[in-house]
Amino acid sequence: MARKAVVLFNLGGPDNLNAVEPFLFNLFNDPAIIRLPKPVRFLIAKLISKRRAPIAQEIYRKMGGASPLLDETDRQAKALSEQLATNLDGDQYQVFVAMRYWHPRADAVAREVKAYDPDEVILLPLYPQFSTTTSDSSLKEWAREADRAGISAATTTLCCYPTETGFISAYTDLIRQSLQKMEGEDAPRLLFSAHGLPKKIVDGGDPYQWQVEQTVAAIAAELAVADLDYRICYQSRVGPVEWIGPATEDEIGRAGEDGKSLLVVPVAFVSEHSETLVELDVEYAELAAEKGVPAYHRVPTVTCHPAFIKGLAGIVLNRKRGCHTSHCHDRLCPKSFVGCKTQPKEQE
Numbered sequence: 001m002a003r004k005a006v007v008l009f010n011l012g013g014p015d016n017l018n019a020v021e022p023f024l025f026n027l028f029n030d031p032a033i034i035r036l037p038k039p040v041r042f043l044i045a046k047l048i049s050k051r052r053a054p055i056a057q058e059i060y061r062k063m064g065g066a067s068p069l070l071d072e073t074d075r076q077a078k079a080l081s082e083q084l085a086t087n088l089d090g091d092q093y094q095v096f097v098a099m100r101y102w103h104p105r106a107d108a109v110a111r112e113v114k115a116y117d118p119d120e121v122i123l124l125p126l127y128p129q130f131s132t133t134t135s136d137s138s139l140k141e142w143a144r145e146a147d148r149a150g151i152s153a154a155t156t157t158l159c160c161y162p163t164e165t166g167f168i169s170a171y172t173d174l175i176r177q178s179l180q181k182m183e184g185e186d187a188p189r190l191l192f193s194a195h196g197l198p199k200k201i202v203d204g205g206d207p208y209q210w211q212v213e214q215t216v217a218a219i220a221a222e223l224a225v226a227d228l229d230y231r232i233c234y235q236s237r238v239g240p241v242e243w244i245g246p247a248t249e250d251e252i253g254r255a256g257e258d259g260k261s262l263l264v265v266p267v268a269f270v271s272e273h274s275e276t277l278v279e280l281d282v283e284y285a286e287l288a289a290e291k292g293v294p295a296y297h298r299v300p301t302v303t304c305h306p307a308f309i310k311g312l313a314g315i316v317l318n319r320k321r322g323c324h325t326s327h328c329h330d331r332l333c334p335k336s337f338v339g340c341k342t343q344p345k346e347q348e
């Protein structure tokens with residue numbers, strides 16, 4: 001029986017209020033986030049993390065003083081592990097969780113994976129849409145730490161799954177449930193809200209925004225609601241640089257002007273954390289009330305939705321079938337799209 005290690009990646013979050021500043025430092029000191037030479041980046045990261053810590057601490061205080069992201073991810077790892085145990089390929093899968101900016105960090109997880117002594121390591125970022133700032137950053141850190149831990153097993157990298165059937169069905173199901181709860185109210189506008197990115201990063205070839213658009217198109221197609229009123233927008237801007245838009249805040253203002261109720265769908269997050277529980281549920285809900293939005297609702301993230309977990313298991317189990325590179329698993333990876341780092345030519 002072959003032994004397979006599946007490593008799930010996510011951003012990580014502080015586990016207490018004192019961890020907020022070092023967590024932020026790790027984030028801003030990442031060359032994928034602040035693209036400056038090491039010594040300058042280090043100083044800027046020290047400065048920004050110190051300045052942002054009190055604001056971020058307020059955010060985490062609203063969630064009881066810690067991020068729920070690790071608990072959420074551990075639940076997903078357990079569900080995926082149970083789903084993989086039903087596989088028919090006779091292999092044994094053990095699921096690990098590695099966070100980018102707070103514990104469990106890649107170095108410790110790589111040592112655990114080494115001790116498990118797998119025949120193959122399968123890397124699966126919990127970001128459906130690939131970005132240089134998220135998946136790529138985690139994968140690069142993993143490559144360094146796996147090397148340092150002496151892992152020599154074959155490694156398969158699953159880069160992204162923006163239109164994977166289970167992921168799309170899970171969101172479609174959750175949206176339908178929310179719409180049902182809103183029956184009797186005026187039909188809402190759907191705001192597909194994704195984490196934003198600095199515009200310069202997208203202009204540099206990051207496929208994230210394009211993949212977010214693919215996700216939303218697939219959900220809208222599966223929803224099949226005639227004349228569906230929906231927009232894509234981007235939340236969580238940080239710092240003074242220009243970010244991709246439209247901003248979720250501006251779309252909330254527009255809904256107020258149009259007298260439209262809102263149903264917000266967080267399409268780039270697969271679990272609950274500060275960006276959903278505080279930014280969407282508290283800050284933007286308050287903004288919607290201020291702007292005169294008649295009603296404001298939010299669809300939960302897919303977390304352990306059975307269709308999503310089955311979809312992830314399918315990506316893992318089908319990883320070798322019909323793929324052009326070791327990371328490829330879905331139809332959005334034409335051969336010209338090596339590593340999912342640029343858009344296919346016809347989409348540009």
Ligand SMILES: C=CC1=C(C)c2cc3[nH]c(cc4nc(cc5[nH]c(cc1n2)c(C)c5CCC(=O)O)C(CCC(=O)O)=C4C)c(C)c3C=C
Nearest residue numbers: 011012013014056067069131133134195197238273274275
């Ligand atoms: C400043 C640059 C940032 C970029 C670029 C960025 C991209 C990005 N982030 C996520 C997912 C998450 N981000 C989360 C928190 C968070 N993100 C940034 C900054 C950038 N993110 C900060 C400073 C923080 C900390 C909170 C805050 O101070 O506002 C989280 C939540 C973590 C938690 O709650 O514990 C997630 C998840 C994506 C998907 C993304 C680009 C595609």
Ligand SMILES: [Fe+2]
Nearest residue numbers: 011195236275
């Ligand atoms: Fe972020």
Ligand SMILES: [Fe+2]
Nearest residue numbers: 159328333340
């Ligand atoms: Fe890919």
